[in-house]
Amino acid sequence: MSALTRLRHMDFWTAITVLILTVLALLLILPILRVLMLGFVDADTGGFTFGNFVEVFTRNYYLNGFKNSLYVALLGTLGACLIGIPLAFFTARFVVAGQTWISTLAILVLVAPPFIGAYAWIMMLGANGFITNFFAHFGINTPTIYGAHGIVLVFTLKFFPFIYLMTQTSLNGMNKSFEDAAENLGCTPWQRFTKITLPLVFPAVSTGAIICFVLAIADFGTPAILGRGFRTLSTIAFSAYRSELGGLPTMAVTVSIVMMAMSMLALLAQRRILAKRRYASALTNPPRKQRMQGWRNVAMHLFCHGIVLIAMLPTLVVVYTSFLKTNGPVFIGGFGLESYERILRTAPDAITNSFIFALSAVVLITIFSGLISYVIVRRDTAASGAIDFLMMVPYLVPGVVIAIGYVTTFRGGPLDVVGTAGLLILLYFIRRLPYGVRSTTSSLRQIKPSMEEAAVNLGAPPAHAFLIITVPLILPGLIVGALMGFITAINELSSTLILYDGGTITMPVQIYLAVLDGEFGLAGALSTVLLICTGACVYAVFRFAENRDSAFL
């Protein structure tokens, strides 16, 4: 076929593939490449240099940040595993009362705004925290929450739901025959557990661990609020960006590249390990739950419920403080709604902005999720493989990186016409798109391709067939994806902090600023508003998702 006839034959989906690739190239690849290139630019001369990387790996300021990031991310991940794996085993293999309650709380912890945990712990264990004060009454000094171990604690309690939910899903999907066979061949229960069960859930555990690690490396809010001189790469990148304002943010970018490299390396390592371990099996014989007896049963229940309650504690504290009577930043005893009055007075912009940005992003996410998942699932071309791969990129690239990419690429460029609000919407769209695509893709995989083929065969043009046949069938996936996109977009902090200006402040930014100012009442009220939105979306996901737990992963 000649090029001309090829063009004439370009069907609807080829055109859509081109559109998707264009959008991803412009909004995802270009800013990231720009960031990567800036890492090799000399800030003063504008020439090419390796000096930035030399600086990062020789100066103690950066080296410490690197070590600190690695330290809290590794320990946080380890902590999450130590809590998440036993929790998953108990709930998957034994009868635990209030199982739905446990997984619901774990999911709420997962989706709660990430920085809330950090500042709620300050209110409990900080210099003037109520737990600190309570023990000080008796002359007992509680350990401070500031610094590395505070961050590790927050990471552990924030990220364990990933490990828990993934391991649980894997355990529930494991054919009981494997364990039966092991027992039948003479394994003791403990041998069966270590030789059969544990290796079989290893892929799930390691995937959960990688997610924890990547998120911990990229997390900005927690070390920013709890660090107090303990700097991680993400806070270093942010303050470098702030101090380089006006000039080229080369150091901020270089630090970000190191962060990305760490995440990528972790992911590649895990893929390599997993490559030889693919265990697919039909669930012909689903596992059955056993009943634990006596004190073991009590201990198990205490552990399971205790964990999720402690993890939920920050959220409860935040909601509680929002209802405390305040005078300015000071709590004056008793309950009152002053904090809510204040957010209506001082931060109505933040609330409306948050909703406008998140909703606009969700509209884009939903439209593109539908189209992208179709291209990924139904079209077996190099382009669809590339798009599938690109959908992993936003997971791996810290918010700070993309945000700096957006500033350096689009500010002053032709795309600047969309303004800061427009840039924020596009940024949320591209960063949260993978949530929508994941959920829609798994929905679409369950729809037989013959559905669309039948529609086309009966005379419907491809675009029409997609709209009237495919879209109604993948609607649950689209809705769940939209809700997940909304939850994660409205809670976005790190990249907004870099992009926002006077008129485009959002709730998370306002909360962050309020916490820095010690305005805990205001922060509490705003956080409660965020939590209510998030909670409502979670409830809606429960209604629409086929598998309520895995929808959040």
Added chain:
Amino acid sequence: MASVEITGLRKLYGNVMALSDITLSIPSGAFYTLLGPSGCGKTTLLRTIAGFHAQNSGQIAIDGASIEDLPAHKRDVAMVFQDYAVFPHLSVRDNVAFGLKQRKVNRTEIDTRVTEVLEVVQLGHLADRMPHELSGGQQQRVGLARAIVVRPKVLLMDEPLSNLDAKLRVDLRAELRRIQRDLGITTVYVTHDQEEALAMSDIVCVMHGGIIQQAAPPLDIYLRPANRFVATFVGANNFLAVSRTAAKATLVSGGAEITPLIRDDGPVVGAMRPEDVRVLAAGTTAPEGDIIVSARIREISFIGREMEIFAQTDAGEHIKAVSRPDPAIVALPENSPVTLAIRPDDLSFFVDSGDGVRVP
């Protein structure tokens, strides 16, 4: 009603030749079946006609007009799918009306045609049901109704009965054939079930490895298979080694001279259908003129309306025979000597190399 002409069609998946120079011609109104094992290219060919795959080269023409440039939704060839592909969010009526709506047929005509076709497939009483309320057989009737209601030029069916249970399959088979005859609609039918193919078709086209092995009416396919593949794939066959010298050809088993039966030079093998082999207890005299091969019983299975006898000739060749149950034979212990009798006319010969083409 329309005829289909396919010339030199070729389709590659990477380096794998899925269709290799397919040339065939389907007369108007014929029931044309593509038969072959999985991976033989039959479904690929059907889907290429439907426009779901683009061929690498070659032409498809309907009524003499090439359809190569038409996208799938403009080809006017309606397909019935193996997995029914009934739209789960539309009622039976809306499913059937789907193609008519795409063709912008007016409402009143849609209503009459849908009602009509639902009667034809005996689903009139279920018009307002949703697909999940229907059985597999009913869903496939919806699939059929949906395809024929648009009065396509060609009806394509991709193993439409293979997901149904055996009894239903046989019933629906007859019904499909009846409807196809009544409408006189040119039909291309894909199946791997030889019985289905033989029972329904005007022409059976046996495919293997992306190549057409033989396209002929069912009786010809069965009685005069074009090569060894067709001979084994459609019905079973026993193959017997033939030893040839310049002047004489004999069966290796039994040593019967068969020189006058072979009209070709070169190495050949003999073949016969299991039902053409008669098993006689030792000592019984065989009918006049039959080829006699002495053998021993290896195994006998009695499966109800017939018995299957697996025997080994004295020369070591394995032969399967099928016949009506004979208590005297079924009772024979292993290793009992028997006589196998074959009428010379029932022997056919294939070249003993390459494609194994039939020797006329």
